[in-house]
Amino acid sequence: MPAQSPQVVDTLIFARWIIPVAPNCTPLINHALAIRNGEICALLPAQDAESIEAGEVLRLSNHVLMPGLINAHGHAAMSLFRGMADDKPLHTWLNDHIWPAEGRWVDEAFVRDGCELAIAEMLRSGTTTFSDMYFFPEAAATVIRKAGIRAQLSFPIFDFPCAWGSGPDDYLRKGLALRDELKHSKLITVAFGPHAPYTVGDDAMQRVATLAAEADAAIQIHLHETQQEIDDAVAQTGKRPIARLAELGLLGPKTQCVHLAALNDEDINTLANYGCQAIHCPESNMKLASGFSPVEKMRAAGINVALGTDGAASNNDLDLFSEMRSAALLGKVVAGDASALPDHFALTMATLNGAKALGIDHLVGSLEVGKQADVIAIDLSALEQQPIYSPVSQLVYTNISHQVRYSWIMGRKVLDNGELTTLDRRDIITRAELWRTRISGE
Ligand SMILES: CSC[C@H]1O[C@@H](n2cnc3c(O)ncnc32)[C@H](O)[C@@H]1O
Numbered sequence: 001m002p003a004q005s006p007q008v009v010d011t012l013i014f015a016r017w018i019i020p021v022a023p024n025c026t027p028l029i030n031h032a033l034a035i036r037n038g039e040i041c042a043l044l045p046a047q048d049a050e051s052i053e054a055g056e057v058l059r060l061s062n063h064v065l066m067p068g069l070i071n072a073h074g075h076a077a078m079s080l081f082r083g084m085a086d087d088k089p090l091h092t093w094l095n096d097h098i099w100p101a102e103g104r105w106v107d108e109a110f111v112r113d114g115c116e117l118a119i120a121e122m123l124r125s126g127t128t129t130f131s132d133m134y135f136f137p138e139a140a141a142t143v144i145r146k147a148g149i150r151a152q153l154s155f156p157i158f159d160f161p162c163a164w165g166s167g168p169d170d171y172l173r174k175g176l177a178l179r180d181e182l183k184h185s186k187l188i189t190v191a192f193g194p195h196a197p198y199t200v201g202d203d204a205m206q207r208v209a210t211l212a213a214e215a216d217a218a219i220q221i222h223l224h225e226t227q228q229e230i231d232d233a234v235a236q237t238g239k240r241p242i243a244r245l246a247e248l249g250l251l252g253p254k255t256q257c258v259h260l261a262a263l264n265d266e267d268i269n270t271l272a273n274y275g276c277q278a279i280h281c282p283e284s285n286m287k288l289a290s291g292f293s294p295v296e297k298m299r300a301a302g303i304n305v306a307l308g309t310d311g312a313a314s315n316n317d318l319d320l321f322s323e324m325r326s327a328a329l330l331g332k333v334v335a336g337d338a339s340a341l342p343d344h345f346a347l348t349m350a351t352l353n354g355a356k357a358l359g360i361d362h363l364v365g366s367l368e369v370g371k372q373a374d375v376i377a378i379d380l381s382a383l384e385q386q387p388i389y390s391p392v393s394q395l396v397y398t399n400i401s402h403q404v405r406y407s408w409i410m411g412r413k414v415l416d417n418g419e420l421t422t423l424d425r426r427d428i429i430t431r432a433e434l435w436r437t438r439i440s441g442e
């Protein structure tokens, strides 16, 4: 919108700093962003925006405005298992604790309540899009619509039955029906979620590859999470999981590979050649002692690397700001280079790279005119952020998520001065406590 011909907009936000992420993370100082019909319609110097007429005007003199964060991998409803099984390695955690608990407790009500708790936590800490892989995705969709958050739902596929279905045929039928039901949704996309190479056999894997290609849909899978996963696969099949998936036709630019915490150079080449998406979950990988993802090597190979928290039972929070910090710190240790994974790259992983990984970078991930208005504002005036040499450094390296004050998704304000506008915080806490009482048998 040319500054000389002001038009009426819905929301006009003046901010001390605006970090657009594209073309880069250099902060624009004293600028304004205008929103009309859910889209960003102008980004311009503050003095040029004064004449614009707006339904609502916000003057955020201590704040950074930036794209909403994109949590590219998680299991939202697992928030109800937060702190239930800590300090265990992945396979013990899954086989002896999480899977038995899921078998006993997970139903539609669990997913609804757990999802709401997770979404509230994510909204309060700056996430505007998340990717979920969990049972009863229809129940998650109901809560997502209520909250007004953006999401990818990767419906689960295993070789064995679970509370949501009886096996691959049933999962694929239900998942495709959900995809059809949500095909006109502006906020939700539906992807295939084969759980992992060790829980999905060749037949089901091939069907996923065929159906996803037919539907032009994304696939999200836990992949190369531990060295044990690879050693077991080599012992059973003679192949590394990435090589097996390549043979089965599962790898491509719409394949979102989660964890990748045990990779050799050949694996990295294969992922790069197929144009796969990488989703790094540093805190979950550390907590379960799964392994170290070679993020710098993947980036150097041209692989898009996004960021995810994983579920709250293996993290134990859904705070993407702290995830950026962990990624930046761990990235330096793994690369043996303090200049590896700099702050601006961590910020890009949590925004634009997340959007690319989920195939929605034409819509979100950066503050650019024409994109959807998924925007957050963070107050930098607290003591813990002083003094401010670089707002990008403060966002990545200081403890900041509690300073997220505003959040808009498609132009709708879902966080207003730190308060959720679409969800009831107290009610969510009450229901979480009820689940804890039930689960701990009190
Ligand atoms: C297909 S529903 C999701 C399924 O995945 C389990 N899960 C959670 N975190 C992890 C992880 O890090 N690796 C593998 N599987 C994980 C979750 O408990 C559900 O059963």
Ligand SMILES: [Zn+2]
Residues within 6 Å of the ligand: 073, 074, 075, 222, 258, 310, 311
């Ligand atoms: Zn996971």
